[in-house]
Amino acid sequence: MQRQLVEILACPLCKAPLTLAVTAEDAVEVLSGTLTCTACGEAFPITEGIPNLLPPDLRRAMEQEASRSGGH
Structure with a gap:
């Protein structure tokens, strides 16, 4: 994943911005x-x-x- 992608991604649960920890x-x-949501705290x-x-349940x-x- 290219770093700049985080600028256009949003949390699929609440649509808030994500932060990146490499x-x-x-x-x-x-x-x-x-990738961690700045609002709900869910981590991806x-x-x-x-x-x-x-979403966590599907994952x-x-x-x-x-x-x-x-x-497989």
């Missing part, structure tokens, strides 16, 4: 980190450069399904 990046993009992970903005359901199917 845990790994290269010269071009953020590879891992977290960035994994392998891809922000996951699914958990997809993670559970991926673990049951071996990650």
